Amino acid sequence: MKIVGTVVAVQANFYRVRLDRVWEGHQFLLCTRRSRLKKIGQKVMVGDRTIVEEPNWQEGQGAIGAIVPRTTCLERPPVANAEQILLLFALEEPTLDPWQLSRFLIQAESTSLTPRLCLNKRDLIDKERQQEWAVRLQKWGYDPIFISVAQEEGLEDLEGVLADRTTVVAGPSGVGKSSLIGKLIPEVKLRVGEVSGKLQRGRHTTRHVELFELPRGGLLADSPGFNKPDLVCDAQELVQYFPEARSRENGCQFRDCLHRDEPNCSIRGDWERYEHYLLFLGETLARVEMLQQRPDEETTVKLKIAGSGKREYEPRLESKKYRRESRRLRHQTLQDLVEEAEEEED
Numbered sequence: 001m002k003i004v005g006t007v008v009a010v011q012a013n014f015y016r017v018r019l020d021r022v023w024e025g026h027q028f029l030l031c032t033r034r035s036r037l038k039k040i041g042q043k044v045m046v047g048d049r050t051i052v053e054e055p056n057w058q059e060g061q062g063a064i065g066a067i068v069p070r071t072t073c074l075e076r077p078p079v080a081n082a083e084q085i086l087l088l089f090a091l092e093e094p095t096l097d098p099w100q101l102s103r104f105l106i107q108a109e110s111t112s113l114t115p116r117l118c119l120n121k122r123d124l125i126d127k128e129r130q131q132e133w134a135v136r137l138q139k140w141g142y143d144p145i146f147i148s149v150a151q152e153e154g155l156e157d158l159e160g161v162l163a164d165r166t167t168v169v170a171g172p173s174g175v176g177k178s179s180l181i182g183k184l185i186p187e188v189k190l191r192v193g194e195v196s197g198k199l200q201r202g203r204h205t206t207r208h209v210e211l212f213e214l215p216r217g218g219l220l221a222d223s224p225g226f227n228k229p230d231l232v233c234d235a236q237e238l239v240q241y242f243p244e245a246r247s248r249e250n251g252c253q254f255r256d257c258l259h260r261d262e263p264n265c266s267i268r269g270d271w272e273r274y275e276h277y278l279l280f281l282g283e284t285l286a287r288v289e290m291l292q293q294r295p296d297e298e299t300t301v302k303l304k305i306a307g308s309g310k311r312e313y314e315p316r317l318e319s320k321k322y323r324r325e326s327r328r329l330r331h332q333t334l335q336d337l338v339e340e341a342e343e344e345e346d
Contacts, residue, residue, distance in 0.1 A: 003052040003062070005029070006081075006219070008211040010046055015064060017050060018213070024057040031062045042067055046209045046221060047080035047166060072112045077209045079168050079221050084114040086162070088171040088180065091133070091146075092124035100172065102276045105142070109241035110233050113168065115142070116161055120176045123148040140273060141243025149179045159184065163216040181222055185212050235284045244271050 005017040008028075015031045029052060033044055044050070049068035056062065070080045085108045089096055096119070108115040117137065122130055130146055137144050145161065147154035162184070169177050181188055211219045239245050239259055245267050253264035258281060260268070268274070 003055060004068075005050055005052055006211070007044060007046055007048045007050055007064075008213075008219070010044065010209070015044055015050075017052060017062070017064070018211075019052070023055070026055075026057060026060055029055060029060055029062040031064045033064050037064065037067070045073070045078050045080040046211055047082060047219075049081060074111060074113070074168065077168060077170070077221065079166075079209060079211075081166060082113055082168045082221065083165045084116050084161075085111060085168045085170055086116045086118055088118050088120060088169055088175050088177055090121045090175040091119050091130070092121050094172075094174055096133070099276065102140075102273055103280075104171065105140070106233075106238075106241045106280060108170070109243075110237075116167075117142045117144040118158060119144050119146050120149055120180065122146040122153065123151045136272070139244060139271075147180075149176045149183055152183065155183060159214070159216055162214055162218050162220060164218045166211070166219045166221070168221045177222060181212060181220065184214060184220065188212050232287075233284060235281060235288065238281055238284055239267060239277065242273060242277060244273065245277070 003019065003023060005019040007015050008018045009016040013032060015033065017029050017031050019027055019029065031050075031052060033042075034053070037044070044064055044067065048070070050064045051066040051068070052062040053065035054063055072082055073080050074082060087101075087104050087108055089101055089104075105115060105117070119133065134144060134146070145154060145158050147158055149155075169181070171177060209221055211221050214220055233241070235258060236256060245259075248267045252259070252262070252266060254262060257265055257267075259265050260278065260281070262268075
C-alpha cells in the first residue's frame with residue numbers, strides 16, 4: 001500500500017510531509033529526497049503530493065520516492081498544487097495604494113490560480129469609504145472581503161472562501177499577513193512585524209514558505225513579503241490580466257493590437273486602470289527590448305540585487321588578468337620559488 005502525503009515545509013534538504021492518514025501513530029514524517037529524484041532534476045516543493053518509501057516509524061522518518069504530477073506550480077513563492085491566491089492589503093496603516101494593488105493583481109492574474117482580494121483594517125475607515133472601495137474594486141472585476149484582524153471582524157466570511165482549498169497568501173509587508181494566520185490558526189505562532197513609522201511599510205517577518213492546516217479544512221501558505229512583484233509576461237497577453245478589459249478584447253480590429261493608438265480599438269481609454277495598463281505595457285516592452293539587446297546576458301553580465309530589492313546588471317569579469325589571485329595560489333607560488341631556490345643551492 002502506498003504512503004501518500006503532502007509536503008508542508010522545506011528546510012535545507014529535509015521535507016516535512018503530512019500523511020493523508022495516520023500511519024503507525026504518525027501524522028507527519030521528516031523525509032529526505034531519493035537520489036534518483038536529484039539525478040533527474042526533480043525539485044520537491046511545498047504543496048507537492050509525494051509517495052513516501054521505507055518509513056522508519058520508530059524515528060518518524062522516511063524518504064520521498066516520487067512526486068505526483070502537479071496541477072499548478074508557482075515559482076515565487078515556490079508552492080505546488082495551490083488553487084487560489086489571497087491578496088491581503090490594508091485599507092489604512094499603510095494606506096491602500098491603487099497602483100501597488102493593481103500591480104499585485106496583475107501578477108496574481110498571470111498565474112493559473114484564482115485571485116481573491118481581502119482588505120484588512122476595516123475598523124480604521126468609515127462605512128462610506130468602505131462602500132466606495134467596494135464599488136471601485138467591483139468595476140475592476142473583484143469582489144473584496146473586508147476584515148479587521150485586530151477586531152476579529154469578517155473572519156467567518158474569509159474562512160468560507162479558504163475552506164477545503166490550498167491558498168497562497170501574498171501582499172506587501174505590514175498589512176497583517178502573520179497576524180491573520182495567527183487568528184485563523186491559533187496554534188501557529190508567527191513573528192509579527194511592526195509597520196515602520198517613517199516609510200509606512202512593514203518589516204519582512206516571514207523567511208520561508210510553509211503550509212498550515214486550517215480548522216475548517218484546506219491549507220494556507222504564507223509567503224515571504226515583497227513590495228514590488230516582477231511583471232514577467234508577454235505584451236500581447238497583458239490585457240488579459242485586467243478583468244474589466246477582457247470582455248472588450250474581441251472588439252479590436254487587429255489581433256495583435258496593443259490598445260494604445262491603434263484604430264478601432266474598443267479597449268482603449270474609458271476605464272479607470274487603463275493608465276495602469278499603459279504603464280505596465282511600457283515596462284513589459286522595455287524588458288523585452290533589453291533582453292533583445294543582450295542576447296548573451298547570462299554570460300556577459302550578472303544580476304545584482306541591492307538591499308532595497310532593486311535589480312541591476314553589472315559587467316561580468318571574464319578575463320583572468322582582471323581577477324585577483326587567491327591567497328592559496330599566491331602561497332603555492334611562493335612555496336614553489338622557495339623550493340626552486342633550495343634546489344639551486346644544493
